[in-house]
Amino acid sequence: MNFDARKYVIIVFIITVGLIYIVRLFFMQVIDDSWTLRAQEIAEKRKQIVPPRGAIFDRKGVKVVSNRTYYNLMFIEDEIKHLDTAAFAKVLGWTKDSVALRFKEIVKEQGTYRDKNDNYKKKPNYQSDRPYAFIKEMTLEEIATIAPHLDKFPGFYEEITSMRSYTYPNGANIFGYLSEVNEEEIKEDHFYRRSDNIGRAGIERFYEKELRGQKGIRYIVTSARNNELKPYMDGIYDTIAKQGPNFKLGIDILLQEYGERLMNGKRGCIVAIEPSTGEILALVSSPTYDPNLMVGNRNIAKNYPKLILDKDMPLFPRPLAAEYPPGSIFKLLQSLIALQEGVITPESGFPCNKGMVGCHNHASAGNLMDAIKFSCNPYYYAVTRRILQQGKKKSVFADAEIGLNKWHKYMMSFGLGQKFDADATGLRPGLIPNSAYYDKWYGHLRWAFSTIRSISIGQGEVKLTPLQMANIACIIANKGWYYTPHFVKSIGNKGSLPQFRVKHRSMIDAKHYDPIIEGMRRVVYVSGGTGGRAKINNEEKIVVCGKTGTVQNPQGEDHAVFTCFAPMDKPKIAIVVFIENAGFGGTWAAPTASLMIEKYLTRKVKDKEKEKRILEASFKN
Amino acid sequence: MRQGEKLTSHLDWPLLITYFLFLIMGMATVYSTALDPDHPNLFDYSQKYGKQVVWLGISLFLGLLVFLIDSTIYRKFAVPIYISTLVLLVVVLFMPPINGARAWLQIGGFGIQPAEFAKTGTALLLARYISSLNIKQQNLNSVLVANAIMIVPMILILLQPDAGTFVVFTSFLFVMYREGLTYDPLVLKLVNTIPGVKFKQTWVGTHFIPIMFAIVFLCIVTLLLSNNTITFSFLPGLIIPGFFGVILSLIVFCLIAFLFLRFISTKRERRRITTVIIIAFVLSASIASSVNYLFQGLRKHQKDRIELFLGLREDPNGEDYNRNRAMAAVGSGGLAGKGYTNASVATIESNHVPESETDFIFCPFAEEWGFIGTFILIGMYMFMFLRIIMIAERQRSRFNRVYAYSVVMILFYHLAVNIGMNIGFAPVIGIPLPFFSYGGSSMMSFSMLMFILLKLDSQRSHVLQ
Ligand SMILES: [Zn+2]
Secondary structure, rough: OOOOOOHHHHHHHHHHHHHHHHHHHHHHHHOOHHHHHHHHHEEEEEEEEEOOOOOEOOOOEEEEEEEEEEEEEEEEEEOOOOOHHHHOOOOOOOHHHHHHHHHHHHHHHHHHEEHHHHHOOOEEEOOOOOEEEEEEEEEEHHHHHHHHHHHHHHOEEEEEEEEEEEEEOHHHHHHEEEEEEEHHHHHHHHOOOOOOOOOOOOHHHOHHHHOEEEOOEEEEOOOOOOOEEEEHHHHHOOOOOEOOOOOOEEOOOOHHHHHHHHOOOOEEEEEEOOOOOEEEEEEEEEEOOOOOHHHOOHHHHHHHHHHOOOOOOOOOOHHHHHOOOOOOHHHHHHHHHHHHHOOOOOOOEEEOOOOOOOOOOOOOOOOHHHHHHHHHHHHHHHHHHHHHHHOOOHHHHHHHHHHHHHHHHHHHHHOOOOOOOOOOOOOOEEOOOOOHHHHHOOOOOOOOHHHHHHHHHOOOOOOOHHHHHHHHHHHHHOEEEOOOOEEEEEEOOOOOHHHHHHHHEEOOOHHHHHHHHHHHHHHHHHHOOOHHHHHHHHHHOOOOOOEEEOOOOOOOOEEEEEEEOOOOOOEEEEEEEEOOOOOOOHHHHHHHHHHHHHHHHHOOOHHHHHHHHHOOOOOOO | OOOOOOOOOOOOOOHHHHHHHHHHHHHHHHHHOOOOOOOOOOOEEEEEEHHHHHHHHHHHHHHHHHHHHHHHHHHHHHHHHHHOOOOHHHHHHOOOOOOEOOOOEEEEOOOEEEHHHHHHHHHHHHHHHHHHHHHHOOHHHHHHHHHHHHHHHHHHHHHHHOOHHHHHOOHHHHHHHOOOOOOOHHHHHHHOOOOOOOOOHHHHHHHHHOOOHHHHHHHHHHHHOOOOOOOEOOOOOOEEEHHHHHHHHHHHHHHHHHHHHHOOOOOOHHHHHHHHHHHHHHHHHHHHHHHHHHHHHHOOHHHHHHHOOOOOOOOOOOHHHHHHHHHHHHOOOOOOOOOOOOOOOOOOOHHHHOOOOOOOOOHHHHHHHHHHHHHHHHHHHHHHHHHHHHHHHHHHHHHHHHHHHHHHHHHHHHHHHOOOOOOOOOOOOOOOOOOOOOOHHHHHHHHHHHHHHHHHOOOOOOOOO
């Protein structure tokens, strides 16, 4: 018998197995990538490198927000072997119990989830093979006492982290602060991992995406015992962490510091803007707090409750979010609208008859400039009546409706009654009522000027934020236009955001601003003016144009307000000072504004007497 | 040896070159897997690659010796060689166990695995016995003797225990099959006891061995794959349960076989081929289905036992620990691999895949060179096997032919089981990948197998036996 044909059986057998294996390998290696994922799971660690955030400089180039290195004491439970709790506690300077407590606390902090695969049982998010921070954000001095002993406690290691550091204890409400991301934020933005920090308020929050920079990722090969061995594939997939760009602010940190000092002991705010650019020079919210108090989660845990419970609300950014009736500074806008509407001329005079509204004792204003100087209330009742009741309709109610809505449009063109598109968080829109607003209160065609007359003098329903008040001064200084107020002058070398380079125009012709500016000059420099204290060193070297205001406050002492710009011919700074419960605007607000202007334009203040008077004043009860 | 004849004349260069290529690739893989950056010198004997270089040197030296000795001694001394390997297999059973098996003989500082050499001994004796048989002597008696030659060392090896080498010994069944020594006499004896039945030959008995192996292969693959699912990265959402994957593969495979066979066959045979393939498909599909059905129907502890046997439960820390990691290493190689020395899963240092320099050396190779590498590697093995079969078939001596078939089947078994366990087709039973795996005994024994074959082949025209 010949068995030679059987060699083909063997050959076919061998080739078949070979082909099956090749096909299988093709599937495993080329097509199906679940094995690649499995390999990553097994043997790779993605290490994120969080870069320091972008540094922040003021308009003069002073570094105001920088980063400082801190240390986290990390641990991975699976790598801890026979922890000598007593010895470990001794190294930390803790008690044994608090070490055990801290472990429990970490597990609790991670929260729980419902396991789909196990009857939706509650299970902890904590995983014993992952790193967690045992102690966060220690200073170099703190870690220095611990680090030398760490090799005795396998599973524990130190990790470098960076946190904010503030050169001046000022500007807290501008910069905001950082704190740990929460679960929702992690879900929303895959940039974040647990225990990363995120901007919580102010510039840190608004510019979070720019400031945080780009994370680097290192892929590391790990062993079965979870040791880090080497960069994965010589690091060809690694990315380098990139720090966020340097930010340049419009803020003048020395002016800011001075403003905060002047406002010490007072509730209120100062907002200073450069009219030609819309850059905010100073934004004081008083009382405020030292931004260094809110650096690091340990500090936040300690200080945040105190700050949030303080009845003077230091965390509340008053200049952006507080809505006050503007008081008499509103008269400037009424004048402008009346001129544009042609219902008055600069030479129009109205008697100061105190029948409808009170006024202080002064001669009747024979023209608009003097009306501003005297801040005459009856005058502005007459002016506003002319704006609202132009006689276009027979019915006084229908007429008022048309008038008010026209007036509302003018006010909107000054940036009022709406939120600025500014680079800040917590901005409020204020309130400029229109017909719909009053219809809701009184019913359609059930109101006229006489019903709503208190808006004439910036009382009643009208509300503005201090930022809007300051912006009014900018518009007047610019004779009709403004840039949206903003903090950041430049991100890296890319300049400010595009929306800050768009000129917004008011509906008032430039020529109508001249009498207003003259009136504001008279407020300060002509006898009988309400803002004489705004003069700088009693000289007329730097001409300040301003307007006082006294905001009636049913709850207590009236609020003082002063808005102004200087110098008159070439405005460099527009400013509003708002001091709660300080009474008449000319007494405290005007001199404070003058000190700020002098500080900004000359870098020093000559009149120490005046400065001392403001510094020592307190209106907190 | 005849006077004036060079040692290298009539040498089969393609086979020798393939062998040397494997040595180089194997050495490179051992180096990359075991690389200690502090001792990068290949000849650093404190490292595994340094030791492997020594083993390689010894193996090549033994190969040279083989070449200097006339090939007739293998036939002459087949019995003493076989008996001495048996003695070693007995002696090793009295040695202290290492990793739970009494497989190692300590000689000086080196460990020797007698089981590796028993393969050579068995191959030689089997060759001698079969070559001594008259073609007509293939009766029950000769079948039993040939099987005994194979089974005695198998039992000793099972006592160690060494499941891998045990399985490898069944490769001799194919050798016997090739030589006409099948289980047919046994089957006939049984069948013909039935009154009125008088077969001279049964198809089942004759082709018992390849059929049985095909069935065993199918069963194991079905069992191993039916617990997994197959997913595709480019078609998210498409999830194929493992069992359907097996059936799908069978369909594809039968279609390919059908088209291929139609292409090479004559018109007359086509009908028959269609029938055979349809029968083969129905049979294999029903075997796979019933295995799957039976397995799924088993109780938990029975399942556990089978999984344990298949090596799915080797590690207590996780079902399927070793195989899963090995497959992750292989699969993560992608098309072109991660690059030489860039393996991240299968290195000694990372130790995710245990034994990555010995039994699982295919892992680092596949991880570093990707599908391109594994395709070339399997292609090279296929070439080597076919070359040896070609060599076997050109022998005039039956002794040489039987020996050559033994070599090819032993190597093929090692390849099939070793790579099979890296790609989820075979249970985890530790056997080395020929010429690749770290280890002296396997390197020496494979080299000896190869060099004896080359020597026999080079002198094929001398002896007419
Ligand atoms: Zn008056």
